[in-house]
Amino acid sequence: EVQLVESGGGMVQPGGSLRLSCVASGFTFSTYWLSWVRQVPGKGLEWVASIHGDTGMIYYADSVNGRFTISKDNAKNTVYLQMSGLQLEDTALYYCAANRRTYALRERRENDYWGQGTQVTVSS
Numbered sequence: 001e002v003q004l005v006e007s008g009g010g011m012v013q014p015g016g017s018l019r020l021s022c023v024a025s026g027f028t029f030s031t032y033w034l035s036w037v038r039q040v041p042g043k044g045l046e047w048v049a050s051i052h053g054d055t056g057m058i059y060y061a062d063s064v065n066g067r068f069t070i071s072k073d074n075a076k077n078t079v080y081l082q083m084s085g086l087q088l089e090d091t092a093l094y095y096c097a098a099n100r101r102t103y104a105l106r107e108r109r110e111n112d113y114w115g116q117g118t119q120v121t122v123s124s
Contacts, residue, residue: 002027003024003025004024004098004114006117007020007022007023008021009094009118010121012120012121012123013123014088014123015085016122017083017086018083020036020081020094020118020120022034022079022115023078024113029053029074029077032052033053034070034096036070036094036095038093038094038120039095039117045106045107046061047104049068049081051071051079052103056072059104067086068081086122087122088123088124091121093117094118095108097113098112099112
């Protein structure tokens, strides 16, 4: 069974940090692009960052570049999103996604696998 299981969300004050984790199972982690995608209630999905499971090539959305860091641990089949300098507008449900084709695919239907999401709330 294929699974992507996110964790690490929570509530944090502006300027704070959180680290999200996504544990993958049931597919060959190293042959996929692993991405983080977020959704604010009432708004569309926003691609956040991607990393290739083999090459480690990384891409970021402009809105998070310099504040967020995506990384992976192939031994644990896990991808991380270290979020620093969190802002109110980073509040969203964060999803982990995987596909074999390319990075920056934000729609669920464009990805092969999709997690259940973890909530990040930035509030003072």
